[in-house]
Amino acid sequence: MLSLDSPIANPTSPARFPLRSALAAFFALLAVALLARCASAPPPREHDEIVAAGRSFHTGTQVVLWHDQGGYDAYQTQKRFKLDEPPDGQLRYRKVRADLPAELEANVTARGWRLDELRAIVRVFVLHFDVAGTSRQCFKILQDVRNLSVHFLLDTDGTIYQTLDLQEQAHHATYANKVSVGVEIAHPGCYPRQRHPDMMRWYEQDEGGWRMKFPAFLGETGVRTKGFVPRPAQNEGLSGAIHGTQYWQLDFTEQQYHALARLCAALHRVFPRIRLDAPRGEDGAVLTTNLPPEQLLGFEGIVGHFHVQRNKTDPGPAFQWERLLREARELSQ
Ligand SMILES: [Zn+2]
Numbered sequence: 001m002l003s004l005d006s007p008i009a010n011p012t013s014p015a016r017f018p019l020r021s022a023l024a025a026f027f028a029l030l031a032v033a034l035l036a037r038c039a040s041a042p043p044p045r046e047h048d049e050i051v052a053a054g055r056s057f058h059t060g061t062q063v064v065l066w067h068d069q070g071g072y073d074a075y076q077t078q079k080r081f082k083l084d085e086p087p088d089g090q091l092r093y094r095k096v097r098a099d100l101p102a103e104l105e106a107n108v109t110a111r112g113w114r115l116d117e118l119r120a121i122v123r124v125f126v127l128h129f130d131v132a133g134t135s136r137q138c139f140k141i142l143q144d145v146r147n148l149s150v151h152f153l154l155d156t157d158g159t160i161y162q163t164l165d166l167q168e169q170a171h172h173a174t175y176a177n178k179v180s181v182g183v184e185i186a187h188p189g190c191y192p193r194q195r196h197p198d199m200m201r202w203y204e205q206d207e208g209g210w211r212m213k214f215p216a217f218l219g220e221t222g223v224r225t226k227g228f229v230p231r232p233a234q235n236e237g238l239s240g241a242i243h244g245t246q247y248w249q250l251d252f253t254e255q256q257y258h259a260l261a262r263l264c265a266a267l268h269r270v271f272p273r274i275r276l277d278a279p280r281g282e283d284g285a286v287l288t289t290n291l292p293p294e295q296l297l298g299f300e301g302i303v304g305h306f307h308v309q310r311n312k313t314d315p316g317p318a319f320q321w322e323r324l325l326r327e328a329r330e331l332s333q
Contacts, residue, residue: 050152050263052166052270053115059266060331061259063160070224072139072153074163074170079144092142092149094169097121098178113167122166123273123300124180125264126173129187129252129314133202133214135161136222138184148172152183152263156212156230157223158255160263166270175293176308181267185256188212190249190316194237203250209235210250233257233320240317242306243289249318257320261327264302268332275301276328278321286321 042056048063049056066073072080078087096108104117128150130138135153139161142148150172153161160183164170172182188202204213212230214221232251239248267274279287279299290310291299304319305312 050160050162050166050266050270053113053118054165054167055115057266057270059160059262061158061160061262063162064224066161066163072135072143072161072163074143074149074168076143081140081144090147092147093164093171094177097167097169118167119271119273121179122181122271124176124296125267125274125302126176126180126182126305126308127260127302127315127319128172128182128184128305129189129316130184131187131189131314132184133186133188133212134218134221134223135159135184135186136220137218138186139163142184150182150184152181154183154185154256154259154263155223156186156253156256157225157228158253158259159224160259173305173308176296176303179297181271183260183263185252185260185315187252187256187315188250190242190247190313190318192245192247194239194248196248199248199250230255232318234318238318241288242313242317243310247313247317249316251318251320252315257324257327261324261331264324264328265331268328273300276325276332277301278325279303279307288317 046058047068048059048061049065050059050063051057051065064071066075074092076087077089077091079085096105100108100121108117130141130153132138132141133156135155138153142150149164149168149170151162151164151166151168151170153163155161166181169177170182171177172184173180188199191199201215202212203210205211208231210232212232230253233254233256234251237248237250239246241247264274264276268276278301279291279296281287287307290296290307290312296303296308302325305314
C-alpha cells in the first residue's frame with residue numbers, strides 16, 4: 001500500500017515523475033494489487049461446504065447455504081413464505097450460546113467465535129425427523145409458525161440445507177441446544193400402529209415397492225431433484241420400541257443415509273468432540289430411550305431427539321444407527 005508521502009502521491013514534485021512513468025507505475029501497482037487479491041481470494045465454492053465460525057468445510061455431498069438462491073435463512077426476522085408481511089423482529093436462534101464460562105461469553109459477545117473456542121463447546125449432533133415430509137414444509141413450520149430453528153434440513157433427495165452458521169444456538173432440542181447442532185430429516189414420522197391413517201397419507205405402493213407421496217396440502221414440494229420419487233431404504237414397515245412403546249415406521253431414503261453419513265463425518269472433523277457413536281446400553285446396543293440430562297450433557301457424539309427428551313420419538317425405530325455410524329467412520333478414515 002502507498003503511504004501518503006510517497007513520491008507518486010506527492011503533488012509537490014511532479015518534475016521527478018513525468019506522466020508516462022507515473023502511469024506505468026500506477027498500472028504496475030494495480031497489477032500487483034490484483035494478483036495479491038487473486039492469491040488471497042477464497043477458492044470457488046463446490047456447493048458441498050458447511051460453515052462453522054465463518055469457515056467452510058467440505059462434506060462431499062450437496063449443501064445449500066442460507067444465503068444461496070433457494071436456501072433457507074434462519075437469520076431472517078420475518079416469515080419466509082409471507083414476504084408481504086413486515087419483519088416481526090423475532091430472532092429464531094440465540095446469538096450467544098447459553099451457560100458459557102464468563103470470560104468466553106464476554107469475548108464471544110465482543111468479537112464473535114473463534115473455531116477453537118466453538119470446538120471446546122459443541123459436542124452433540126441431534127438427529128430429528130421433521131414430520132413435515134419435505135425440508136420446505138419443515139422450514140415453513142419452524143420459521144413462519146413456531147419461531148424455532150435448526151442448523152440443517154435434510155430433504156428426501158439427500159439435499160442438505162444449512163440455515164445458520166454452526167456457531168449459533170438453534171432452538172431444536174431444549175436443554176441440549178447450548179452444546180449441540182441439529183438436523184431435521186424430512187420424513188413423515190413414526191406411528192403407534194401399522195398402516196396408521198396419518199402415516200398412509202404419505203405412502204403408496206407400486207411395482208417398485210413402497211414410495212412416498214406428497215399430500216396435496218403441501219402444494220410445492222421444493223425438492224430440488226426434479227421428478228424424484230422417495231423410496232424407503234428398506235422396503236417394509238418396521239417396528240420397534242422407543243421409551244418402551246412400540247411404533248411403526250417406514251425407513252428414510254438411501255439418498256438421506258448417503259448425505260447424512262457425509263454430514264456426520266464432516267461434523268466430526270469440524271467438532272472432534274462429536275464422536276461417531278451413539279449412546280449405548282450395557283449390552284452394547286444403541287439406547288432406545290432418553291438419558292438423564294446430566295448424562296446427555298456429558299455425552300459426546302450423535303444422538304436422537306428421543307435420547308434428549310422423553311416426549312420425543314425421533315428419528316424413530318426404523319432409523320439404521322449402525323449403518324450410519326459405520327459409513328461415517330469409513331468416510332473419516
Ligand atoms: Zn425432534
